[in-house]
Amino acid sequence: MTDLAMDLGTANTLVYVPGRGIILNEPSMVAISLRDNQVVCVGNEARAMHGKTPGLINVVRPIRDGVVADYDVTKHMITYFINKAITSLFRVKPKIIIGVPSGITQVEKRAVIDAAIDAGVNEVRLVEEPVAAAIGTGMPIGESCGNLIVDIGGGTTEVAIISMLTVAYVESIRVAGDELDEAMARFIKTKCHLEIGAFEGERVKIAIGSAFKLEQRLKLKVKGKDIVSGLPNAILLTDSDVHEALIEPINGIVRAVRRAMENTTPEFAEDIGTKGIVLTGGGSMIKGIGKRLNVELNVPVYRAIDPLLSVALGVGKVLEEWSVYKNVTIN
Numbered sequence: 001m002t003d004l005a006m007d008l009g010t011a012n013t014l015v016y017v018p019g020r021g022i023i024l025n026e027p028s029m030v031a032i033s034l035r036d037n038q039v040v041c042v043g044n045e046a047r048a049m050h051g052k053t054p055g056l057i058n059v060v061r062p063i064r065d066g067v068v069a070d071y072d073v074t075k076h077m078i079t080y081f082i083n084k085a086i087t088s089l090f091r092v093k094p095k096i097i098i099g100v101p102s103g104i105t106q107v108e109k110r111a112v113i114d115a116a117i118d119a120g121v122n123e124v125r126l127v128e129e130p131v132a133a134a135i136g137t138g139m140p141i142g143e144s145c146g147n148l149i150v151d152i153g154g155g156t157t158e159v160a161i162i163s164m165l166t167v168a169y170v171e172s173i174r175v176a177g178d179e180l181d182e183a184m185a186r187f188i189k190t191k192c193h194l195e196i197g198a199f200e201g202e203r204v205k206i207a208i209g210s211a212f213k214l215e216q217r218l219k220l221k222v223k224g225k226d227i228v229s230g231l232p233n234a235i236l237l238t239d240s241d242v243h244e245a246l247i248e249p250i251n252g253i254v255r256a257v258r259r260a261m262e263n264t265t266p267e268f269a270e271d272i273g274t275k276g277i278v279l280t281g282g283g284s285m286i287k288g289i290g291k292r293l294n295v296e297l298n299v300p301v302y303r304a305i306d307p308l309l310s311v312a313l314g315v316g317k318v319l320e321e322w323s324v325y326k327n328v329t330i331n
Ligand SMILES: Nc1ncnc2c1ncn2[C@@H]1O[C@H](COP(=O)(O)OP(=O)(O)OP(=O)(O)O)[C@@H](O)[C@H]1O
Pocket: 008, 009, 010, 011, 012, 013, 065, 066, 129, 152, 153, 154, 155, 156, 157, 176, 177, 178, 202, 205, 206, 281, 282, 283, 284, 285, 286, 287, 307, 308
């Protein structure tokens, strides 16, 4: 079998091949030459170029908030990843299953499908990301019970309650990891008058960011450009500064999970109260998010073992166990 499954994420794209597992996992980034607008490189190589070649190359992320923001660049990126994945396989035109955000519009769906077809695949099937994530984490979504999954990605946070392979409740909000990075950069700019590089906000968030006040004190030196003098400068940030910087988007995520709990039936609420919530997606690795949700919602909270891989493992399983899961596709 040479079909493919793909998690086309805002931050990372993963490709799964049945029988082989995840064979590609690279940043969803494309480097474009400013001289002739041509694609220079994609994925890991593009990320490595970021900020290193000012005036010559622009490194872009063609997926924004989980959906195609730049069609041509997305097409190039998908083509590159598919070709890289199928070099050693023989079928020329594979079928592909792609995970997409649950809030996706018809137009946005069309853009993903067309980009994949243009990239050389034969057939495209779409699966909602929270469903794929739940399958990927091994939740028993085929059973008649409420399974609450929260996938905090780069662009979107998806909260869904799934039972008998059917989505009983879903909400997708465009607040996730990227928003935290931006909130971090805004805070450093307004409170510390320091402008930081594109990846600095993310670095600070990962190193000392938290959704619940940490018990141990952490500090981090951050370098950037002073917005008053225009000269290089460095500041020392503490975990409580960063906690404050991130509190608003984190509250947005917590409120979305609370809405799911409030809007569900008493039966599902009881299941969730017993079995707990499962968190996944790279954003779920922010320190203290499990504790914050546990304290606020009074339910057990678990995190997937490999939060960055859940959707890819889930779409891979849909492909491998097609007869069981074919009805979870949405097109
Ligand atoms: N240790 C960590 N702590 C906090 N955030 C993290 C950590 N590791 C990765 N992240 C964040 O996870 C996000 C990427 O997660 P993921 O790969 O699941 O997103 P994605 O699937 O590409 O996005 P989306 O599902 O929204 O399209 C980024 O915002 C990244 O900063």
